[in-house]
Amino acid sequence: MSRGWRTGAMLAIAAALSCLDSLVAAGQGVDIRRDATVNAVEAVLPSVVNISTKTQSQRTGYSYDWFRDFWSPFVEQLPPQTSAGSGVIVDEEGYVLTNVHVVEGANEISVKLSDNRVLAAQVVSGLRRSDVALLKLQAKAGEKFVPIRFAADDDLLLGETVLALGNPFGLGASVSKGILSAKTRRAPNEQGFLEMEDWLQTDASINPGNSGGPLVNLKGELIGLSVAVYKEGQGIGFAIPAKRLNEALGDIFTPEDVRSLWFGGHAQAGAGGLVLQRVEVGSPADTAGLRKGDVVLRVNNRQVKNLFSFNRELINLGDSQQIPIQVQRSGEKKTFSVQMVAETSFFNAELIRKKLGCTVQDITPEIAARAGLNAPDGLIVTAVEKGGPAAESGLARGMIWLGINNQAIDGVTTAAKFLHGLKRGAAFNANIVLTRPLRRGVVELRVRQ
DSSP states (O other): OOHHHHHHHHHHHHHHHHHHHHHHHHGGGOOTTOOHHHHHHHHHGGGEEEEEEEEOOEEEEEEEETTTTEEEEEEEEOOOEEEEEEEEEEETTTEEEEOHHHHTTOSEEEEEOTTSOEEEEEEEEEETTTTEEEEEEOOOTTOOOOOOEEOOTTOOOTTOEEEEEEOGGGOOSEEEEEEEEEEEEOOEETTEEOSOOSEEEEOSOOOTTOTTOEEEOTTSEEEEEEEEEOTTSSSOEEEEEHHHHHHHHHHHSSHHHHHOEEOOEEEEEETTEEEEEEEOTTSHHHHHTOOTTOEEEEETTEEOOSHHHHHHHHHHHTTSSOEEEEEEETTEEEEEEEOOEEGGGTSSHHHHHHHHSEEEEEOOHHHHHHHTOSSOOSEEEEEEOTTSHHHHTTOOTTOEEEEETTEEOOSHHHHHHHHHTSOTTOEEEEEEEEETTEEEEEEEEEOOO
């Protein structure tokens, strides 16, 4: 080896060491632990909440009264049951998204925020078939919260890193990491398959209590809501995708659900903005001229940012005035004037009478107790027209109408809404209770107009 070569090599090594020292010195202020995962968690954590519920249950039965010589119903209060779950704040006004099964039947709901404050919450609405529920925090007037950002519909990369946040086993805020294992799963439950399609699958650890918590990408965007695990497997968890969450929100956060005001236009967030996905025939939205596909720009001259601001404006304005709604249709801006009406002014017992030929009324707690029902849900038939659809199907006075196509109905308005959406001659099954003798049954009914 020549002397000149050795000198050149030594100079090169010295230069490399000097460069390395410079890099180390420059990097002394950088925390190598603060990677994309940590940044995403810090961005999302203020939106994640722990949910605790208390449910007061009771047992209903019959006992023989020796003094009055007949059988009478009794109700026995059982010890309250508690459970824990998760949720995520989706609007600055304090709306929280979670699963229906987390809060269903709860008498009390407590929500613990990331700063350890505990607030009461109430259920706004929910859909059992999709297992999506919306809660509202009971906060001080004007108090704002940190909402999570939604990822764009279908912005999913198979194999990308995802994070599941929630409250497993009631332990408190927890984070697990995995990948997006599949984008189109349909997971079974004990009764078969839920209607929610295209569940996300992940190997991020999801445990009891994680239900309702967010599944996020490394941008800190909500891509799904944790919902279930596959019991027989390992590392197989499921989440409802953001696209389906947007669809569910379009159905459950409406003037109809929040204030029982009939608007009749169902909006959903999309790539082009807030789009009317459905306009009910004969509704105030339809009568005003709004159509499916319209992109909502302004309500009452205020810019609409998202689904929550849109429906908040409608709800706050109520049914006392005409509401100007500006939309974009085929590249042109148009303004329509809508006046909402109380649901009960249209969806009522008279509509049911016209459709079925029977008169009904809501069940009272007293009627429910006499029939041995656990809750005063459903309708009681008070009269039946001769020759009408109800009479032809065998419906009679005194029968109790509990459900439609095996789905419970909670009153006249619910049943009337269902009938309004049916075409002339359409058939459906009514779940009923016959009182003499007391038994359950199903009858097929057809609407006449």
